[in-house]
Amino acid sequence: MARLLAELVAIPSENPPGKNYQAAARVLEKHIRRSGLDFKRLEPKAKPKSSKENPPCLLGVYGRGNRTLYFHGHYDVVPAQAPEQFKPVRKKHYLFGRGACDMKGGIVAMLYAIRVLKELGADLDGKIALVLTPDEETGGARGSARLVEEGLLGRAGIGMLTAEPTSGVVWNANRGAISLRVEVRGKAAHVGLQHRGANAFERMHCIVERLLALKREVESRTTRYAAEAEEESRPSALPAPDQGRFLGRHSILMIGGQSGGGTNFNVVPESCWFTVDRRTNPEESLEAEKERLVSVLEECKRDGIPLEWQIFQEGDSAASSEGEKLGRALAKNIAMVQGKAPRFELCPGLLETRFYAVRGIPAYAYGPGLLSVAHGPKEYVDMRRVVECGAIYALTALEFLGK
Numbered sequence: 001m002a003r004l005l006a007e008l009v010a011i012p013s014e015n016p017p018g019k020n021y022q023a024a025a026r027v028l029e030k031h032i033r034r035s036g037l038d039f040k041r042l043e044p045k046a047k048p049k050s051s052k053e054n055p056p057c058l059l060g061v062y063g064r065g066n067r068t069l070y071f072h073g074h075y076d077v078v079p080a081q082a083p084e085q086f087k088p089v090r091k092k093h094y095l096f097g098r099g100a101c102d103m104k105g106g107i108v109a110m111l112y113a114i115r116v117l118k119e120l121g122a123d124l125d126g127k128i129a130l131v132l133t134p135d136e137e138t139g140g141a142r143g144s145a146r147l148v149e150e151g152l153l154g155r156a157g158i159g160m161l162t163a164e165p166t167s168g169v170v171w172n173a174n175r176g177a178i179s180l181r182v183e184v185r186g187k188a189a190h191v192g193l194q195h196r197g198a199n200a201f202e203r204m205h206c207i208v209e210r211l212l213a214l215k216r217e218v219e220s221r222t223t224r225y226a227a228e229a230e231e232e233s234r235p236s237a238l239p240a241p242d243q244g245r246f247l248g249r250h251s252i253l254m255i256g257g258q259s260g261g262g263t264n265f266n267v268v269p270e271s272c273w274f275t276v277d278r279r280t281n282p283e284e285s286l287e288a289e290k291e292r293l294v295s296v297l298e299e300c301k302r303d304g305i306p307l308e309w310q311i312f313q314e315g316d317s318a319a320s321s322e323g324e325k326l327g328r329a330l331a332k333n334i335a336m337v338q339g340k341a342p343r344f345e346l347c348p349g350l351l352e353t354r355f356y357a358v359r360g361i362p363a364y365a366y367g368p369g370l371l372s373v374a375h376g377p378k379e380y381v382d383m384r385r386v387v388e389c390g391a392i393y394a395l396t397a398l399e400f401l402g403k
């Protein structure tokens, strides 16, 4: 399993922009076939708007009949902080590298879970379908969202598990997201002649003031879902993460994750831009919250501030009950393998469970690794946890689909 994970980590399937997807897909296809699963590429008919090639979505199936339990993973990774992150390093039980926990380690666990069921000749009332997609890290537009549009995702689904690094808990709900970029226009002029210009930065300030008022309002709302991740064992050389970032049950409106503008300190800035990242709780309506946010920008525009905005990420929140048969089977087998029942929590980010949950398919995330090291410069996974998660997936599938 570690060898396969190292092979996958060594392929820089960075997203954005979405590099080396074909190379990653070739390796995954090879291993799905080698595991004896029925393999197929899920090919949407429409080409994506934003790229020339069709980013590959893969399907590996074991079992028969219609009832399908989906194992779902994404093989894209966020960009590396250093190129060495694509040279996997093994230290004792830990494998370091970009994607080790988010979520190539999880993919390996899922593939081996199906493989072991096949090798043991498990007699299932239904089938397990492993779906591997690109593009999750930027909202799934060229991956799962396209499969949804063409009716290729979740067919005959009765349950779904995804292997995100959940730090030992189960995510049965996720926040929604509306991420946008605002650009404010002005007119350039030399600082000594600033009366001839129009300062885009100062105009931007007015917009930010109004957004801050909205922020105070939305961030007073809280969710009923638990939202505090637990931690598992980590290599002792690494510092403990900031646990505070997991404590929020409040709705989120973050301003200025990225910003920029102007050409020099002594020139009136002609344009300025910043990003807004609105994360909604499951109790909030994405449509209503989007309207609310956009109405602030429209109001600024009506008041004479020249601005434009572009939504570059949008995804709805979703939730599945802990009490579904699949949720119970997952919790029971986590307890059996780990010796302790898991907590069910709200995922702080977007989650591809939403594409299934929206169709009424109970969907949960549980996988090896810590959310706090995913996307970071020292990303790693504990291989013992990858093995244990493989066992948990196999036992859960056996219980859920067993005859």
Ligand SMILES: [Zn+2]
Pocket (backbone or CB within 6 Å): 074, 102, 103, 136, 164, 165
């Ligand atoms: Zn992920």
